[in-house]
Amino acid sequence: MEQRGPAERNWLLVLEGMADPVLRSRDFTRRALTAWRWLPVRTPAAREAVEDVLLLVSEVVANACLHGGGPGVLVLDCTDERLRIEVTDSNPAAPAPAGDTRDPRQPGGHGLVIVDRLARAWGTRPGAAGKCVWVEVAYPAALSGACPGPR
Known part of the structure; x- marks a missing residue:
């Protein structure tokens, strides 16, 4: 685990070459959320917010694994207004929805829909x-x- 920028609010995890990057990213994010007092949760709304963040981290890291040539780094930057999640990968192409060509009987292909619904912006x-x-x-x-x- 590395922290860059203001150590209290900006956390960086190098994912390149790491085994189980989605799991490691979720654990790293939990530690950051604990440091930022998002955890432990005390209300259902706070629990939902934490679960949303963990799902978003999982989605963007998994997308980097599946479509981006593997994740490079995960950056979490928290202010009193927002939490920003950043994941780098080696593919310059922007993510695109799976579209109508996806077989609905097969799992996957819903990552960007989830990101779009849970994030205020991406x-x-x-x-x-x-x-x-x-x-x-x-x-x-x-x-x-x-x-x-x-602030």
């Missing part, structure tokens, strides 16, 4: 050797306290 930006997919969620009003760092 997108991509080009990287030095691929792209970065970013996702933002609002800081939940149900949580007491705020992420440390600049």
